[in-house]
Every structure is written in structure tokens, then in C-alpha cells.
Amino acid sequence: MSINLKLIKTSPLRRNNNWIEQINSFKTNQLYRKYLFLILTILGTLSSTAQSTSATVSLFDGTTLKGWEVVNKENNKYWSVVDSIITGGDGISNIPVNTYLRTSDSYEDFEFRALFRLTGDHDTGLINSGIQYRSIIEGDKIIGYQADIGKGYWGDIYDEHRRAKLIGGDLSTLQHLLKEDGWNSYIIRCIGNKHELYINGVKTTEYIEKDPEIPSKGVIGIQLHSGGNAKIEFKHITITRL
Numbered sequence: 454m455s456i457n458l459k460l461i462k463t464s465p466l467r468r469n470n471n472w473i474e475q476i477n478s479f480k481t482n483q484l485y486r487k488y489l490f491l492i493l494t495i496l497g498t499l500s501s502t503a504q505s506t507s508a509t510v511s512l513f514d515g516t517t518l519k520g521w522e523v524v525n526k527e528n529n530k531y532w533s534v535v536d537s538i539i540t541g542g543d544g545i546s547n548i549p550v551n552t553y554l555r556t557s558d559s560y561e562d563f564e565f566r567a568l569f570r571l572t573g574d575h576d577t578g579l580i581n582s583g584i585q586y587r588s589i590i591e592g593d594k595i596i597g598y599q600a601d602i603g604k605g606y607w608g609d610i611y612d613e614h615r616r617a618k619l620i621g622g623d624l625s626t627l628q629h630l631l632k633e634d635g636w637n638s639y640i641i642r643c644i645g646n647k648h649e650l651y652i653n654g655v656k657t658t659e660y661i662e663k664d665p666e667i668p669s670k671g672v673i674g675i676q677l678h679s680g681g682n683a684k685i686e687f688k689h690i691t692i693t694r695l
Contacts, residue, residue, distance in 0.1 A: 509693040512556060512673065513539055521554050524674070525593040528552035531677060537688065541582070541677035544573050544684035548677055553595045555585065555674035562695040565641040565673060570686045571602050572634050578681030581606060585613060585674030586641055597671050600641050600650050600658075602685070603678070604633065608650055608657025613676070622650065622657035630655060644695055645669075 512520060515537040523529050531552050533540050542548055565586065573580035581603035588597025594614055601609040601622070608622020624631075630653045631637060640651035646669070650658040662669075673692065677685050 507693060507695065509691050512690040512692055513688070515688075518554070520557050522557060524553040524555055524590060524595050525550075527593075535686075539675065539687040539690070540684065541675060541686075542573075542682075542684040545682055547577065548679045548681065548683055550679050552677050552679075553585065553674045555588070555590070555595060555672045557672075559670050559672050560587070560692060560694065561670040562644045563642075564693045564695060565639075565691070567639050567690040568636050568688050569602065569639055570634070570636045571683065572686075573681050573683035575604070575681065579678055580604065580681045580683045581678035582683070582685040583611065583613075583676040583678070584639060584641060585672065585676060587643065587669060587671040588613065588674055589668055589671050595672075595674055597668070598648065599676060600639060602639075607631065608652055610648060610650065610658055610660050620658055620660050622652075624657065627652055627655045627657055642695075643669075 514520075516534060518532065518534060518539070521539075523532055528550070531541055531548070532554050539554070541552065541554065565584070567584070569582070569584075571580060571582050581601075583599040583601045583603075583606075585595055586598050586600065588595050588599075590596075596614045597612070598619075599611040599613045601607065601611050606622075607624055608627065610619045610622075611617065612619050637653050638651075640649075640654075642649040642651075646662040648658070648660040648662065649656060675685065675687060677683060
């Protein structure tokens, strides 16, 4: 017996089921679109928040010392802006006391970058500088970590006015790239209790702070060490909160 399939009509029940399936499919698609829109909105918000918290900002406007303060006001005369460069000392006059310029804001987890140049006559005394970070202010004194700069101290981490030298820098590679009287770059990266120092892109130091009592948040500062006719210069100073 042969059956002509063209003569078979779709039953009402079958037609109703088709409509129900189409409606359910439409509802499912609508629900999917709503969930997709919600997810994309959340991801966009998170991305925007991440970008805003990790934005790199300049710490120097190139003209003034806005956003910076001299720790001991009696030493204001040692700090200035010369040719769009933050300058401490002049390389001619003797520096009788350690002096510091520090940021008004405090930072915890961050990546600091800058170009610097330390010059001076070593026959006149110690020619040395450093970058304070996670440091606190007590009166006319700055207390905290220092990324050291200068002959015999390159890449060291020194704990200023607290525990003295914490760790020495590894110069095995840096010695081939360092320009002792020229411009060099410094990167300081702090995340949690981990500290990393880079000079001219070379990692000199990694330090893990094991004392939970040591503050993990503080100001950034520039030191000009006493002893010789020194001059320290900084430019292109930026920081990224991590």
C-alpha cells in the first residue's frame, strides 16, 4: 500500500506544539539577551574600574613643585625646578645635612618610574642620593624605605632612620649599563610585602618584608645626602597604583 505524504495534513495538536515551541524559544532568547546584557555591563564596569585604579599619573608638572613638600622647611633653598627638572643642590655648594623632598600623597602598592642624574665631586665628600618610598613623616624626619643611589650603594634598599641597610643591590649586570654621572632610570615596584628595584631596566634587588609592624603605605621622597658638593636631578616621574 502506498501513502501520498502530500495528502497528510498537520494535526491541530502538532500545530499547537509548534507554536508553544516558538514561544518558548522566543522567551529563552529574550532571557539570554537580558543575561548577556547584564554580564557585559558588569564586565564593562569592572574593566572601567580596573583602568581607573591602575592609571599611570605624573608626579611632576614640569614647572613647579606642586604636590611636593620639603620635609624640613629650613632646607627649602636646596630644592628647585631648573629646566623642567626637579633639582636638589647645585653641585658646587657643600650639602651640610641630609635633605628630603617628598610627595603630599601616600602610596601603598605601586610602580614608580623616573629618570635621574647624580653628579658631584667625590673629592669633596659623599655624593649620594636615594628615593624614599612607603615612608612616614615624624616632625622634620622621614622614616622608611630608600632605593639607594650613588657609588657603593647602587640598588641597595636602606631603611632610613629605622633599621639601616636591608639588602644590597646586585650589580653583576648593571655595572655594564650604569652611567654613574649621567641619566639613568629607576623603577620601584611594591606589591604587598614584596619590593623590587630596577635600574636601567635591570633588576638589582628583591626584598620581602617579614615584619608586619612596618608600615606598608607612605610618601615618595627624594633624598640629597650630606657630605659633598652634590646635585640630584629627577624628571619624567610617574606612578601607577597597583
